[in-house]
Amino acid sequence: MNLQRTDNPANENTERVRNHFALHSSAWGNRYGALPSSMADLDLALRRECVHRLLWPILNDAGRKLRVIDVGCGTGDVLDGLPRDLMQVTGVDFVREMALVAGQTHPADRFITADATALPFRDNSADVVTSLGMFEYLAKPADALRSIHHTLKPGGCLIASFPNRLSVFRKLLNFERAAEGLIHGLRSRGANPAVEALQTTKYMHTQWTVGQARRMLRAAGFDVENVLMHTMGPWGRLGRLKHVLRLSRFTSRWMMNNRGLSPWFASTMVIRARKQATTGKRRRC
Numbered sequence: 612m613n614l615q616r617t618d619n620p621a622n623e624n625t626e627r628v629r630n631h632f633a634l635h636s637s638a639w640g641n642r643y644g645a646l647p648s649s650m651a652d653l654d655l656a657l658r659r660e661c662v663h664r665l666l667w668p669i670l671n672d673a674g675r676k677l678r679v680i681d682v683g684c685g686t687g688d689v690l691d692g693l694p695r696d697l698m699q700v701t702g703v704d705f706v707r708e709m710a711l712v713a714g715q716t717h718p719a720d721r722f723i724t725a726d727a728t729a730l731p732f733r734d735n736s737a738d739v740v741t742s743l744g745m746f747e748y749l750a751k752p753a754d755a756l757r758s759i760h761h762t763l764k765p766g767g768c769l770i771a772s773f774p775n776r777l778s779v780f781r782k783l784l785n786f787e788r789a790a791e792g793l794i795h796g797l798r799s800r801g802a803n804p805a806v807e808a809l810q811t812t813k814y815m816h817t818q819w820t821v822g823q824a825r826r827m828l829r830a831a832g833f834d835v836e837n838v839l840m841h842t843m844g845p846w847g848r849l850g851r852l853k854h855v856l857r858l859s860r861f862t863s864r865w866m867m868n869n870r871g872l873s874p875w876f877a878s879t880m881v882i883r884a885r886k887q888a889t890t891g892k893r894r895r896c
């Protein structure tokens with residue numbers, strides 16, 4: 612495995628995200644077990660399913676081995692199960708611990724440590740870039756899109772996930788968190804507010820509507836080809852109950868194929884977008 616480190620100026624948010632995921636590196640891959648134990652785990656499994664659905668036709672049609680780069684790869688599990696005789700995989704994560712675990716658990720793939728906003732690859736060198744669960748943590752997602760755009764060949768595909776801002780279930784979670792915060796605040800009345808503020812400060816977690824994600828991708832030079840939406844169900848305490856999870860899995864799969872209501876209910880969207888073959892020429896998808 613080849614591990615490189617880039618010297619990207621790290622802002623406060625970046626450091627928080629880095630520290631957060633460094634803590635999760637040893638156990639991240641276990642979340643892809645057979646039975647999800649929370650709505651977040653179900654979301655991981657479903658978005659991986661969406662990537663496979665969106666990637667299979669490209670692999671089948673290519674007629675040659677494709678170069679696939681998985682940006683924000685975590686422990687490298689997203690592309691598990693896809694045939695390596697049709698693709699050569701390089702995973703990139705800015706948390707060194709994640710890339711190390713990925714290298715141990717996926718010896719057939721290559722992993723490097725680098726920031727998504729400064730990918731260390733030649734321009735026009737990748738056929739496909741996948742990026743799951745990463746954009747929401749970036750202070751400047753447009754910088755990562757620019758770097759991915761440079762790395763992709765003209766006509767190459769980006770398959771990326773984005774949390775859906777309109778999701779009723781995400782809104783419920785915000786409500787639940789606000790209520791918990793209020794209760795916590797009342798319980799700890801009299802504590803030092805500065806210390807309290809520090810304890811509750813977290814990293815960025817941006818959400819997009821389908822329209823906003825489309826516009827962001829178009830502005831970065833991509834044509835959106837396909838949007839799959841998934842994960843229906845409550846993300847808080849209720850969403851950890853076995854039967855609620857089962858029902859959520861069932862409704863999520865159904866809605867993946869029946870789009871009508873998903874913009875309001877699905878928690879996540881996975882989008883396939885193609886790098887425009889010629890700059891300046893923008894087609895509507």
Ligand SMILES: C[S@@+](CC[C@H](N)C(=O)[O-])C[C@H]1O[C@@H](n2cnc3c(N)ncnc32)[C@H](O)[C@@H]1O
Nearest residue numbers: 632683684685704705706709726727743744745
């Ligand atoms: C939610 S995890 C998803 C991991 C994997 N894609 C998956 O779906 O299982 C997000 C990953 O993105 C990585 N990440 C976040 N910001 C990044 C950045 N600026 N450059 C590279 N990786 C980043 C984190 O370290 C973390 O491993």
